[in-house]
Structures are given as structure tokens and as C-alpha cells.
Amino acid sequence: MNMMDNTNGGEASATRATYLSLRDMILTGELPAGEKLKIEQLRRMLDTGASPVREALSLLTSDMLVERIDQRGFRAAPASLANFEEILMLRCTLEDMALRQSIVRATSEWEERLVLSHHRMKRVVDTATFEDAHKDFHMTLLGNAASPMLERYCSQLYDLNIRYRNLAAGGANYQRRDIAFEHEEILDAAVRRDANAASAALLSHYRLTGAYLTTQLSGL
Amino acid sequence: MNMMDNTNGGEASATRATYLSLRDMILTGELPAGEKLKIEQLRRMLDTGASPVREALSLLTSDMLVERIDQRGFRAAPASLANFEEILMLRCTLEDMALRQSIVRATSEWEERLVLSHHRMKRVVDTATFEDAHKDFHMTLLGNAASPMLERYCSQLYDLNIRYRNLAAGGANYQRRDIAFEHEEILDAAVRRDANAASAALLSHYRLTGAYLTTQLSGL
DNA sequence: GTTTTTTAAAATATCGATATTTATTGACAT
DNA sequence: ATGTCAATAAATATCGATATTTTAAAAAAC
Incomplete structure (x- = not known):
């Protein structure tokens, strides 16, 4: 997606780092398909704030790797x-x-x-x-x-x-x-x-x- | 107390309402193609907080209606x-x-x-x-x-x-x-x-x- | 023994303030 | 004139705290 073209060698934003980590975790299956993705849990796991996590999850929606249900949070896209x-x-x-x-x-x-x-x-x-x-x-x-x-x-x-x-x-x-x-x-x-x-x-x-x-x- | 002054009569979250508004504004051209989308400006325009605006913009990325550049904000997708x-x-x-x-x-x-x-x-x-x-x-x-x-x-x-x-x-x-x-x-x-x-x-x-x-x- | 209602806990969503980063301006040297 | 570089302004990104909603559990009613 459109974050990918950031080849800047320096420090990326927390959101971007979180996006890349979560993306990898879903692709590898570390976060299993269909799993509820709780903000607090991910926030601790990746040692960052809630805002970057939420924003990263919203971006992962683009890639159809995450589903968002209004007022009910996020989950890893189910597999079938x-x-x-x-x-x-x-x-x-x-x-x-x-x-x-x-x-x-x-x-x-x-x-x-x-x-x-x-x-x-x-x-x-x-x-x-x-x-x-x-x-x-x-x-x-x-x-x-x-x-x-x-x-x-x-x-x-x-x-x-x-x-x-x-x-x-x-x-x-x-x-x-x-x-x-x-x-x-x-x-x-x-x-x-x-x-x-x-x-x-x-x-x-x-x-x-x-x-x-x-x-x-x-x-x- | 905050939800009481929410002018939309519906039950949806601020993020969703913002998402729908912004989506409509881009589709109709009220927000012109290629235009820089400043958080503060939209926040005021839609009378909501910065978080819902950021999240709505991140979601609009899915629809290819908004482009996001890390650390440089959002803009309406250009047209050509x-x-x-x-x-x-x-x-x-x-x-x-x-x-x-x-x-x-x-x-x-x-x-x-x-x-x-x-x-x-x-x-x-x-x-x-x-x-x-x-x-x-x-x-x-x-x-x-x-x-x-x-x-x-x-x-x-x-x-x-x-x-x-x-x-x-x-x-x-x-x-x-x-x-x-x-x-x-x-x-x-x-x-x-x-x-x-x-x-x-x-x-x-x-x-x-x-x-x-x-x-x-x-x-x- | 279910179903409904109430209460408590957990999780999401949102706000307001602050830290970081980028963009702009204007002085200064070439 | 033009380009560089600091100082300033503007905008983005992030944090921590709080409000709202959903989920789960316990109590009450049928």
C-alpha cells in the first residue's frame, strides 16, 4: 500500500513501525486468522501507544489483512x-x-x-x-x-x-x-x-x- | 456527555460519521483531488476530534480516495x-x-x-x-x-x-x-x-x- | 430451569495536551 | 540574484487520561 514507498533510512514513525510489525505478524501467522486484536495487548507487545496501534490497524484494513467492526474493534482477517x-x-x-x-x-x-x-x-x-x-x-x-x-x-x-x-x-x-x-x-x-x-x-x-x-x- | 451534543442523530461512532462525511466530500469534489487534508482544518469543519479524523483518513486509504505519506500527512487522491x-x-x-x-x-x-x-x-x-x-x-x-x-x-x-x-x-x-x-x-x-x-x-x-x-x- | 435484568469488568473510542517533524521565513554570504 | 542556514511557525504524530460501549457475570423474576 501507500506506506511502502518510504525508503527513508532514518527513523520511521511509530505508526509505520507498528504497521510493518503487525503486517508481518499476520502474514506469518503469529497473529492467527480470525483472532481478536486487542489494542492494549498489542500496545504492550510492541511497546508503543494506543494511537499508533489503532492507526496501523486501520491501515492494514486496506490490505484486507485486518477487519474493523465499528465500536467492536479489530480482528485479523479470517481465512477459509x-x-x-x-x-x-x-x-x-x-x-x-x-x-x-x-x-x-x-x-x-x-x-x-x-x-x-x-x-x-x-x-x-x-x-x-x-x-x-x-x-x-x-x-x-x-x-x-x-x-x-x-x-x-x-x-x-x-x-x-x-x-x-x-x-x-x-x-x-x-x-x-x-x-x-x-x-x-x-x-x-x-x-x-x-x-x-x-x-x-x-x-x-x-x-x-x-x-x-x-x-x-x-x-x- | 460528549455524545449528547453529537449532531448526527444516528448511533455510529465519531470515526464512522467522519469517515462517511469525508468520503462524500471527496466523491463530490468538495475536497478537490490532490488537496492537502489538514487534520486541524477537517477537525473544525466536522466539529470532532483529531483522533476520529486521523482514523477516518486512514480508513479512506483503503478506498484509494486518500493518500498517506508518513510524517507528512494525508491528501485527497489525485485525479488524472x-x-x-x-x-x-x-x-x-x-x-x-x-x-x-x-x-x-x-x-x-x-x-x-x-x-x-x-x-x-x-x-x-x-x-x-x-x-x-x-x-x-x-x-x-x-x-x-x-x-x-x-x-x-x-x-x-x-x-x-x-x-x-x-x-x-x-x-x-x-x-x-x-x-x-x-x-x-x-x-x-x-x-x-x-x-x-x-x-x-x-x-x-x-x-x-x-x-x-x-x-x-x-x-x- | 430458563429467561430477563442488573451489575461489574473489560475493551473500544475519544479528548486534550505535548512532543516531533516538516515547512517557511529572512538574514547572510557568494 | 541565488542559494544556504538558522530561527520560527505550522502541522503531524503520539501520549496519557477519560468517557462510552460492549461483553461477561451475577442476581432476580417468571
Whole structure:
């Protein structure tokens, strides 16, 4: 969302720090889906005031990670198989559109960013930073579409999907070898500007992990 | 004692009342696109505290009606022709999907809600309540898709579009006769469960007004 | 033995004051 | 003139305290 572009190296506001912490806690499942989020409890946990917590929670509403009910506080967005499937469907539709637009507007400069991002993702070993690199690769792929809203939706949906991945496996490494190959397929197709192939590879990538996750999540 | 002097007759919280007011002020253009939104100024204007204003603004971020820059406050989302065209594109894609899903899941109960909503929209004369009825009709159309996120996106995009319509004409009545016919076309196709015809009619409806608005908005 | 009402506790929402940060102004040097 | 830099003004962000509402528990009524 629109707080993300704060690359300022100095001290961020308490609200922003709180926003990032809470976001991470929800994505990783440290704050379980559907859980009541009590201001006082979070305030202590993060050692900050009530105002930053409230404001951070209000902002997380944008990302559909938190639900707000008037006069009844906040809760972590609930998770369900139906919700996961909806996310998957929307991702496929919107990322297909974004990727095709990106490719239409392809330049060698974008191509280079893409190759670089892919390279960085491949070389990472640490699981924690892999997630960042992986998102960066996917967003670079879509980032040439010159459609800020579309990109925002895709980024949002990406994060929501990550949440389900964590929910399913606790971050288990589910055959990264296949996934590396799939990434190369997408990259190659994008670089040679073959929109149909790139889109097919991307969507297949999502649907494969989607099918895997669906089996894991049957207990929702 | 504080709630006694609350001029709104309803039961909602100050934050919610503020949210609704600000939302309306942005959609109607009373708060112009791109305008700096100063807490103190709004606080006085709406006769409430700073906390409800901040929280309402944070919530409006979800709707892409307000932008927040850390430590630099809030501003009404800027408007541009490119942004309008992006909204139009996303609407066409997402509403097409939602409408088709709605029709797949069609029931006589939905059919009845649709006819009723259409009837109410037709009979309204007052411009202000027409807007509500119009949105209700469009959302009923999509509301049978059983996709909460998709519906949320569509509702968001609908509002953003309204904003541009107000921006373009100050609410001028641009040939309502044609529009009434277009609505009947959509309704008829939906009721006879012809997804292709319904979608075509809906998208044509959007693209026609889109083209009209684009000419009006050339000064952005 | 339920259902309703009352009371007490917890949590949310809001206010008013203050601390931080950003924006503006005007003197001064180049 | 123009650009830098301090001093000042303005605005944002945050805190701590309080009011309001909701939730839970206990008591009373049917």
C-alpha cells in the first residue's frame, strides 16, 4: 500500500513501525486468522501507544489483512478455503493482465531489471530473504505495466497468498527445484516477449502451487 | 456527555460519521483531488476530534480516495486521465467476471432482487437518491457472484468512477434516456441468463460513458 | 430451569495536551 | 540574484487520561 514507498533510512514513525510489525505478524501467522486484536495487548507487545496501534490497524484494513467492526474493534482477517480460491482466481486474472501489459511496454531496461531480480532470487539461500526476493521478482515482472492500481491489487493479492502458504506449511520448503524451473520459464518467455507463453507459465505456476495448497488447507 | 451534543442523530461512532462525511466530500469534489487534508482544518469543519479524523483518513486509504505519506500527512487522491482510464479498464475486467459468476449462480430470488432494484432506480426522480439506487442496481447485478473480494473491488472502482463523473460535469444530466435503455438491456439479458449479452451490454454501458467522460476530462 | 435484568469488568473510542517533524521565513554570504 | 542556514511557525504524530460501549457475570423474576 501507500506506506511502502518510504525508503527513508532514518527513523520511521511509530505508526509505520507498528504497521510493518503487525503486517508481518499476520502474514506469518503469529497473529492467527480470525483472532481478536486487542489494542492494549498489542500496545504492550510492541511497546508503543494506543494511537499508533489503532492507526496501523486501520491501515492494514486496506490490505484486507485486518477487519474493523465499528465500536467492536479489530480482528485479523479470517481465512477459509473459499477465500483462498478467490484470491487465486483474482490473481490469475489480474496478473495475466498486468504481465501482458508489461510485455507490451517492454524495454531493454525492464528486461535488465528482470534478469537482475531473477538472479538475486536464485542466489539467495536464507529462507527469510528469499521471500522478499521472490516477491520482488514477481512484482518486477508486473511492474512495467504502468498501472499503479493494478500493481497495488497484485501486490495485495500476493501478500494474501503468502499468508495462506505460511498457514498451510509453516513455511516448509515444498519442492523448490520445480519452482526454480518454473521461474526460469517465465523469465525466458518474458525476455523474448512472448506474452502468451509468459502468461501461461505464470498462471500454471500459480495454479500448481494453488492446487498443492488447497490439499494442505482442506482443514479450513 | 460528549455524545449528547453529537449532531448526527444516528448511533455510529465519531470515526464512522467522519469517515462517511469525508468520503462524500471527496466523491463530490468538495475536497478537490490532490488537496492537502489538514487534520486541524477537517477537525473544525466536522466539529470532532483529531483522533476520529486521523482514523477516518486512514480508513479512506483503503478506498484509494486518500493518500498517506508518513510524517507528512494525508491528501485527497489525485485525479488524472490515466487514472480514470485505468479505473475503466479494471472495472470492465472485474465486473465482466463478477457478472458472469452472478449469472452462473442465478436463482429466481436473485432475479427478483434485480428486478426490484431496477424498478426502484427507474422511479426515482431526485438526483441525489438516484445515485444510491443506481449503485444498488449495479451492485445487485454483481452481488450474486459469492466473491466478497471481487465485490469489494467492484464497489471501490464504482465509487472512484463516480468521483470522475462529478469531476467532469458537476453532476450534469448527460442523456439519461440512453442510459435508461442501456439498463433495461442489461437487466433483460441477466434475467434471461444470457451471460454474453449481459456482459456485452454492461461493458458497452461503461465504455460509452467512459468515452463521454474522457472528452470532458481532457483538461486533467 | 430458563429467561430477563442488573451489575461489574473489560475493551473500544475519544479528548486534550505535548512532543516531533516538516515547512517557511529572512538574514547572510557568494 | 541565488542559494544556504538558522530561527520560527505550522502541522503531524503520539501520549496519557477519560468517557462510552460492549461483553461477561451475577442476581432476580417468571
